[in-house]
Amino acid sequence: MIAFARRFFLAAALSLFATGGAFAHPHVFVTAKGELIYGANGALKEIRYTWSFDEMFSAFAAQGLDANGDGKLSREELQALAKENVDSLKEFAYFTVSPRGAKALEFGEPADYWFETDNQNNLTLHFTLPVKNAPKGGIAIEVYDPTYFVAFSLADGKPVSLQGAPAGCAVDAKTADNAAANNPSEAFFQQLQAGADYGAQFANRISVRCP
Amino acid sequence: MHNSRYLLIGFVAVLVLIAGQALAASAFGGPAVPTSGISGWIFAQQAAFYRSMSAAVMAAKANGTAEFGLAWLAFLYGIFHAAGPGHGKAVISSYLIADGATVTRGIVLSVAAALAQAITAIAIVGIAAVILGGTAKAMGSTVRWLEITAYAGIIAFGLMLVWRKGRALIAALRSSSHHAHDHAHHDHNHDHAHCDHSHGPEPSELKGKGWLKRGFAAVVAVGLRPCSGAIFILVFALSQGIFAIGVIATFAMAAGTAITVAAIALIAVLGKGLAVRILKTRGGGQLGVAVLGIEVAAAILIAAFGVLLLTGYMASERLFAA
Numbered sequence: 001m002i003a004f005a006r007r008f009f010l011a012a013a014l015s016l017f018a019t020g021g022a023f024a025h026p027h028v029f030v031t032a033k034g035e036l037i038y039g040a041n042g043a044l045k046e047i048r049y050t051w052s053f054d055e056m057f058s059a060f061a062a063q064g065l066d067a068n069g070d071g072k073l074s075r076e077e078l079q080a081l082a083k084e085n086v087d088s089l090k091e092f093a094y095f096t097v098s099p100r101g102a103k104a105l106e107f108g109e110p111a112d113y114w115f116e117t118d119n120q121n122n123l124t125l126h127f128t129l130p131v132k133n134a135p136k137g138g139i140a141i142e143v144y145d146p147t148y149f150v151a152f153s154l155a156d157g158k159p160v161s162l163q164g165a166p167a168g169c170a171v172d173a174k175t176a177d178n179a180a181a182n183n184p185s186e187a188f189f190q191q192l193q194a195g196a197d198y199g200a201q202f203a204n205r206i207s208v209r210c211p
Numbered sequence: 212m213h214n215s216r217y218l219l220i221g222f223v224a225v226l227v228l229i230a231g232q233a234l235a236a237s238a239f240g241g242p243a244v245p246t247s248g249i250s251g252w253i254f255a256q257q258a259a260f261y262r263s264m265s266a267a268v269m270a271a272k273a274n275g276t277a278e279f280g281l282a283w284l285a286f287l288y289g290i291f292h293a294a295g296p297g298h299g300k301a302v303i304s305s306y307l308i309a310d311g312a313t314v315t316r317g318i319v320l321s322v323a324a325a326l327a328q329a330i331t332a333i334a335i336v337g338i339a340a341v342i343l344g345g346t347a348k349a350m351g352s353t354v355r356w357l358e359i360t361a362y363a364g365i366i367a368f369g370l371m372l373v374w375r376k377g378r379a380l381i382a383a384l385r386s387s388s389h390h391a392h393d394h395a396h397h398d399h400n401h402d403h404a405h406c407d408h409s410h411g412p413e414p415s416e417l418k419g420k421g422w423l424k425r426g427f428a429a430v431v432a433v434g435l436r437p438c439s440g441a442i443f444i445l446v447f448a449l450s451q452g453i454f455a456i457g458v459i460a461t462f463a464m465a466a467g468t469a470i471t472v473a474a475i476a477l478i479a480v481l482g483k484g485l486a487v488r489i490l491k492t493r494g495g496g497q498l499g500v501a502v503l504g505i506e507v508a509a510a511i512l513i514a515a516f517g518v519l520l521l522t523g524y525m526a527s528e529r530l531f532a533a
Contacts (some may be wrong), residue, residue: 058449
């Protein structure tokens with residue numbers, strides 16, 4: 001009976017494999033830059049984000065928005081989309097979080113949002129995100145989508161800069177290794193099996209250290 | 212007594228399957244719970260192909276012959292992408308388990324479902340974007356309504372099958388408890404699950420031509436939900452002024468999707484065949500009941516899957532997913 005049960009469940013498991021699914025890859029790719037603006041009190045006041053979208057998503061998001069049909073997307077033509085995006089980003093906490101264990105960040109309403117386009121009509125979203133509860137001085141921030149529907153990476157060069165930070169503060173930014181998803185290593189598979197916060201392995205880590 | 216043991220096995224099988232589905236459903240619409248290194252590899256492949264497709268579209272725009280490269284890429288993407296959530300693998304596979312699993316049916320339904328998804332994507336982008344000049348938002352709400360309709364359809368379809376198979380099961384149970392005699396005529400030498408329904412109502416409908424009609428319902432319910440990858444590539448091709456090439460790529464993608472869905476459907480067919488064979492060596496006269504138990508379980512699974520899709524979908528309205 002035990003052998004029978006084992007064989008039966010093998011069969012059931014085969015069917016299960018057939019009906020179960022794997023998972024989706026990112027459909028949106030964002031290259032991010034940020035300016036960390038400090039207030040007079042010596043704490044991070046706001047983040048001035050620049051998010052550049054990949055060409056496929058840009059084409060999708062901008063579909064039908066060229067109101068005057070001149071083949072170019074103006075800031076005005078894209079303004080309603082910009083508002084819509086920053087409004088819905090709230091639900092996703094702007095994909096901006098404290099590292100695990102640290103106090104959660106609280107944000108104000110985004111300001112100064114608009115879309116810029118390059119000559120290929122690729123979209124770049126600008127917005128300023130007020131941070132309400134940052135401690136004085138140093139801070140650590142992670143930028144990623146836990147579900148990895150959106151793949152974030154930091155721009156090359158100096159993607160994150162400081163403005164008005166207390167003297168001696170320095171920023172360090174580590175971009176996500178999204179390429180790991182294209183060229184998986186043993187470690188990549190181990191991380192895949194780790195748990196629910198799947199996108200965390202693709203987190204961009206920004207840290208400000210102050211003396 | 213035999214009956215209750217097989218019913219128990221069938222019931223456990225349902226639970227196992229539903230647990231598996233719940234896991235799969237959580238992967239739907241974004242949140243992903245990867246399970247193995249193989250999944251990781253599949254994931255990596257589809258991500259890489261997806262990223263190369265936009266470059267291929269631009270190459271196709273610049274050079275007429277590059278569209279073959281794009282179609283090939285889209286085909287490969289389809290193969291790997293279909294291993295991800297969606298694409299009706301679950302519904303098609305469960306349907307095959309519930310309603311006569313044969314290799315031919317598995318292939319026909321898988322190809323039809325992949326084709327239907329491609330046509331849906333082309334129709335949405337073609338009508339909403341090309342003809343009406345609509346926005347991503349307009350396409351998004353079209354997709355949303357289609358998805359809700361599709362998921363409701365899957366629930367209805369599952370319940371219809373539960374009703375059909377459930378009645379057959381009850382009839383079989385009643386009949387086998389009333390007559391304890393051995394049903395020698397059940398001992399066919401072949402393993403088609405649908406040979407064991409002689410106790411159920413409308414036997415001709417259960418094993419006969421009806422599958423095509425019911426299979427068609429499954430294909431429509433699955434095919435109403437377009438693949439997001441196809442929509443993206445169509446809109447991108449449109450933005451580059453080469454919509455027709457996007458259409459070709461979408462069909463190439465569907466060909467790839469069909470291969471994966473069919474392969475998985477065939478595993479389901481194999482799984483059921485194996486289960487039936489194992490039960491046969493043990494079950495004797497109770498085989499019909501046990502097989503019907505599995506089929507009812509699979510039918511329940513389809514309905515449950517529809518519910519999970521509907522609720523999971525509602526809960527995960529994505530920012531960019533539109």
